[in-house]
Every structure is written in structure tokens, then in C-alpha cells.
Amino acid sequence: MSLYRIALQVRYFGKLYHKTKALLQKQTITFCIALCLCVASWAQQDVLSGDIYVRPEVQDKTIVGEVTYTYITGNDSLRLDAHNMIFSKVHVNGKKTAYAYDTRFLRIPPMGAVGDTLELSISYRVQPKQTVYFVGWEEEAQTRNPRLPQIWTQGQGKYTSHWVPSFDRMSEKVVFDLSIAFDAKYTVVANGKLKQVEEKDSYKIWHFDMQKPMSSYLLAFAIGDYGVQELTSKSGIPIRNYFTKVDSLKVEPTYRHTQAIFDFLETEIGVPYPWQNYKQLPVHDFLYAGMENTGATLFSDRYMVDSVAFNDENYVNVNAHEMAHQWFGNLVTEVGAKDHWLHEGFATYYAYLAQDAILGKRFLTWKLYETARQLREGKGQALLDPKASSLTFYEKGAWALFALRESLGDVHFKRGIKKFLTEYAYTNVTVAQFMTVMETVTGQSLTDFKSIWLKNESFPYQVAMELLAKRNSEIQSLLNWNQNKSKDTVSGIASLPKVWKKATTPLKKELTQAYFPQMEVDLQTLALQDDDLQVRKTALSHLKEFQLEFNPIVENMLTEKSYAIREMALFALWSHFPENRLDYLKKVTTGTVFESGSLRLGWLVLALMTEGISPDKQREYYLELTQYTGSAYPFEIRLQTFYYLHNLKGWQDRNLFDLLQACTHPVWRFREQSRELLKALAQQPEMAPRLQILSSRLTEKERKIVEPYLKKE
Numbered sequence: 001m002s003l004y005r006i007a008l009q010v011r012y013f014g015k016l017y018h019k020t021k022a023l024l025q026k027q028t029i030t031f032c033i034a035l036c037l038c039v040a041s042w043a044q045q046d047v048l049s050g051d052i053y054v055r056p057e058v059q060d061k062t063i064v065g066e067v068t069y070t071y072i073t074g075n076d077s078l079r080l081d082a083h084n085m086i087f088s089k090v091h092v093n094g095k096k097t098a099y100a101y102d103t104r105f106l107r108i109p110p111m112g113a114v115g116d117t118l119e120l121s122i123s124y125r126v127q128p129k130q131t132v133y134f135v136g137w138e139e140e141a142q143t144r145n146p147r148l149p150q151i152w153t154q155g156q157g158k159y160t161s162h163w164v165p166s167f168d169r170m171s172e173k174v175v176f177d178l179s180i181a182f183d184a185k186y187t188v189v190a191n192g193k194l195k196q197v198e199e200k201d202s203y204k205i206w207h208f209d210m211q212k213p214m215s216s217y218l219l220a221f222a223i224g225d226y227g228v229q230e231l232t233s234k235s236g237i238p239i240r241n242y243f244t245k246v247d248s249l250k251v252e253p254t255y256r257h258t259q260a261i262f263d264f265l266e267t268e269i270g271v272p273y274p275w276q277n278y279k280q281l282p283v284h285d286f287l288y289a290g291m292e293n294t295g296a297t298l299f300s301d302r303y304m305v306d307s308v309a310f311n312d313e314n315y316v317n318v319n320a321h322e323m324a325h326q327w328f329g330n331l332v333t334e335v336g337a338k339d340h341w342l343h344e345g346f347a348t349y350y351a352y353l354a355q356d357a358i359l360g361k362r363f364l365t366w367k368l369y370e371t372a373r374q375l376r377e378g379k380g381q382a383l384l385d386p387k388a389s390s391l392t393f394y395e396k397g398a399w400a401l402f403a404l405r406e407s408l409g410d411v412h413f414k415r416g417i418k419k420f421l422t423e424y425a426y427t428n429v430t431v432a433q434f435m436t437v438m439e440t441v442t443g444q445s446l447t448d449f450k451s452i453w454l455k456n457e458s459f460p461y462q463v464a465m466e467l468l469a470k471r472n473s474e475i476q477s478l479l480n481w482n483q484n485k486s487k488d489t490v491s492g493i494a495s496l497p498k499v500w501k502k503a504t505t506p507l508k509k510e511l512t513q514a515y516f517p518q519m520e521v522d523l524q525t526l527a528l529q530d531d532d533l534q535v536r537k538t539a540l541s542h543l544k545e546f547q548l549e550f551n552p553i554v555e556n557m558l559t560e561k562s563y564a565i566r567e568m569a570l571f572a573l574w575s576h577f578p579e580n581r582l583d584y585l586k587k588v589t590t591g592t593v594f595e596s597g598s599l600r601l602g603w604l605v606l607a608l609m610t611e612g613i614s615p616d617k618q619r620e621y622y623l624e625l626t627q628y629t630g631s632a633y634p635f636e637i638r639l640q641t642f643y644y645l646h647n648l649k650g651w652q653d654r655n656l657f658d659l660l661q662a663c664t665h666p667v668w669r670f671r672e673q674s675r676e677l678l679k680a681l682a683q684q685p686e687m688a689p690r691l692q693i694l695s696s697r698l699t700e701k702e703r704k705i706v707e708p709y710l711k712k713e
């Protein structure tokens, strides 16, 4: 027996142990059903492990793969999800076997005796319609954006079964080991621990090892030209922060607080991090903010920021959120959509807790104060509603946990969470089971909690405010002040300077947000010059009436440590003081579009409309602007450039062609907004024929998608 075999057996045992425990928990229910129906025992197939080997082929965006599943047979056939695959081999225990396949499900008939352990091996080829994204492999894209090319996957919502025969049902947890063959010059990242890199002639095979079972939707890999920052958690878990090599200077601001968040979560949750290591990797045009693939979070590279952009939008919250999912979602997984609170509400809450501990400034309670108002204005949905919105699952979900902790107390709450995670580790769980654990641990009935926070559609705003007031005396004062002000607006507003004097940063931000236009000029000036950058930014964003005395203050903001502030200041000054336009443009440092995004675009557009800039320069700026519609650039930049060109009536054919292609983009928001714009353009008599001619250059598949938006209404 080789050592490798021993290792395998230990892992199978671990998996069986977790599964048996879950079965024991269900035994009373099973027992009742057995009594009532008197049916013969029925055994389900149970998949223990999966060894996957894939070779992505860039040329035709194809995956060539092999997968071997070890499973325990039951009475029924083994059903795998597999989209549009071509199988060259389907063997059980090394022998060719009969199977059924309808381009969606692969079914292996029951074989051997119930309880036998069998090995199913499949060789296949597939051109995934979704889930695997080959990004920026055209030469032009690579010259414009050195972060390209990349290949990456997104399983949740898109289904891993588009690139490997696997299990869409979250309850089938498998110990997966991934091996990926690719061109040796790239970096390959996947779930698990990199065990070995095999060198072949022109390529390498990266072998990753996992030891615990997980659902298929959490499988992931990513390929690109990456460097890595290595950290180790207090508990000794390796943390690897990847970055595209051109962005080495952005590593510190992007991954700021990573280790502190990790250490905080382990201590706070009270259950050790459940996987061998943790990796994070930014990718181009990611579909969401981030995705918590087991031990291998992928996130949008718009969060790769320098220390200036850090003050505008940064990765800290997403970082903490995806990390918290490693417990809530990955270690314990929902049974169905009505249990989604256990993923998103928990990840949101623990991310806020981590930031509260690390950033201070009463982060948690102020954040909840902000989301309570969004929830009050929202349409009101129960947390148990499987079709609830993100706002409900994430923010109402975080609120529910905050309220639960307030009612149980810290000690009971933490004890309950620990018991919940330990009892259901590596299995699936419902909200009802979570509530039972909390009730058992604390000996407290949670009937009221369930009805107010889980079943009720409306958000209990009054209850929520009372909870916040208990925790944060400044919020309590604000609530009192708001109440008095609603009785007497004039004296309420008049007392603002007094409140301001004693206020901490979050309260100042809150007051500026709510009352800036009503403030006296003196107080507005204080807000615009506050020590805290976020207060200054909030004040500037509400500055509509431009008093002359604000001029020097706003001019100083052209060099703020925030691209968003620089952009707002530039637009405000440029429109109010036409005679100084050239000076303002000179004073602002924008960096490239990859650093400052929207600021660079805005600067170019203003420069195009400023008198005194030479025609040569203007031509140069226009050419720069028009290149940003290309697929090498992040979709946020492309979309904004489309709008600018639309307003400037500055469309070149290549921009229109980029717009046509954008209508087929995998990112939903970008695709939809591009389609809206295309529809509007297609109604213009001078544009319609140009668009028709350009659309003939699209592929047939693209043309089919785009055609409806070219129609005249």
C-alpha cells in the first residue's frame, strides 16, 4: 500500500464521518417515514472524492478533461450534471460502461451491490457556454492592458457542470483534487494546496490537493501572469495574495488588513479556519465583486487600488466578506435558497464585525444605521423568502444576526455559533436547524425573534433604532435630535453647529449627508475642511451653490488623496470659473485610467471642451478617449466612455463596433446598459445605417443577440 493510498483512505474516512454525523441527525425523521410507509430501505449514491484533470485550450475556448469519481453505490443510477459535453470514455472500475446522456445529465446505471465503492472515470471535451471565461487573448488587448490574458471561472449561479461533469445540487459534497495543464509561462491557481508542478515540454501540470469535502459550485481555477504576496495567519494558515505583476505597487493598499481580518475571524467565530490555505486573486471583468470559492477567492480587479484610490473604493469589505464565507457557506452550506441567510447575512455581518474591530469608529453600528434606512425604504421581504433580493439576504440578514446577538448576549451567541459550525461542519443545513442549535445552547425560546426578523416582511425600524441607541450613544443623541428637529425645524437646524462641535467623524459624515444644503456657510466651510477625508468628500458631493469663499478650499481639493474628490472639484471649478479652466486642468494629476478610472476620462472630456488647448493636443486626447471603449479596459471604464462619446457625438466606427460587442458581454449590468444605449442610437437616422454595416462584422452568434436592439421602433 503506497502512502498516497493511505492518505486517500484517511480522507474517505473523514468524509464518511461527516456524512454519517449528518445522517444521524436526520435519523428520527427517517425513522418516522420508515414506520409510516413501511418501504424497503433505499440507499442513495454517495460521491466521496473527485480527481479532476483539465486542459484549457485557448484557440477554441475549450476544456479537455478527465474526472474520476469514487462513490458508494445505491439503488438508483448516479446522476451527474454535464452541459453539452462530448465523452470519449465512460468507465466504471476500469471497464467500459453503459450510460445515458441527453446533453444535460449523465446517468450511470446502478452497478455492483448497494454499499460497494466504485470508481467512475470520464474523459470529455466541452466548449463552455458560461462559467469559464477566456479573457483578453487577442493580441491587441494584451498590448493595451498588461493584466491580460486570463482564464477564470465562476461557479455559483453559473454552474461548474459547464466545464466538468459534477453536481449542481449543493448537498453532494465531494473531496475534489484539481490538476490543470497549461502553458508553463503562466501562473495557475485553484482550490487546495499546490502539491506538485509537473514540467512537460512546453507546458506544466499544476496538481492541487484538498482534504475536505465541498459543493461543486465552489470549484474554481484562474490562470494569468501573477505575482504573489505571502502571509501567514496567527494560527499558521498560509495566505497568498495574488496580483498582476504590473500592479505590484497596489499590493499594500489592496490587501490592507488581510491578516488582521483573518486572525479576527478565527478568534471571533471560535472555529479554526476549515481549509488548508487561503488565496485571493483579482480578475478582469469579474461578474460580481468577489466569489468565495473554497480557499480561493476571486475578485474584481477594480479593487486593485493604489493608496489614493483606496480612499474611494477598496477591497477591505469584500475581503472580509468572502473570507467569512469560508465558514458560512463553504464549511456549512445551505440546503436551499430559503436558507440563503446562512451564507450572505452571516458573511455580511462578520465582515462588518471585522471592520468594527480593525477600523474602529463604531463601524458596525453606523453601518447598520445606514442600511436600516435602505431597508426601511425597500419593499420589505422576509429573510426566509427564497426569492428575496440581495438587500434582504445581505443587509437584513446582517441586521438579524446583530439583533440575535443583542438578545442572547455575547457569550451565548458565540457558543451557539461555534456549536452550529461544529455540528454541521462539511454538511448542509437549514435556517430551522440553526435556530434549534441556538435555542438548545442558550435554553431560550427564539419564537419572537423568528417572527420579527425571519418571517416578517417589513423591516422593524423602531426596534432596530432602539437596539442601535443602546449600543452607540452618539446614534442615540442623533435620534433624539432628529425627533426634536421634526417638531421645530428652524431651531433644530440652528443647533447644528453645537452638535457638530462634539461630533465624531461618523456623525459629522451623517450630518453632512443629511443637512449640508441647509447648513450656514460657516458650518459648510468647516465640513469642506474637516480633518477626515470622507467628511470632506461628502460635503463636496452636496455642494451645489458655489459661494466665492469656497473657491480656494475647492481648488485645494484638486490635489486631494482621492481621485473621486479631485474629479468632483475639477468639474465644479471648471463649470463655475471658465476663465481658469486651463489652470485647473494643469493642477490635477490623474495617473492612467487604470489608476484613476473616471477621473482620467472626465479630465480628457473637459480638456476637449477647453479653449486654449492646441488642436494637436485635442486630437491626442480624443484618440486616447476613443481607445477606452475596447475590451482590454474594465467594463466600468468602457461604459462611461460610451456615454461620453454619446454626449460629445464623437462616435468612431471602432467605438460603435465595441458597443455592439458589449451587448453580448458576460457582465449583466454592462450588457444591459450597452443594449439600452444601442437601442437609442439605432433610432437616429444617421446612425442606423452605420450600425447595420458594422453589425455584419460580428460573429453569427453575436449578431443574433444584437439584432433585436438594432430595430427601428
Ligand SMILES: [Zn+2]
Binding pocket: 321, 325, 343, 344, 347
Ligand atoms: Zn457573499
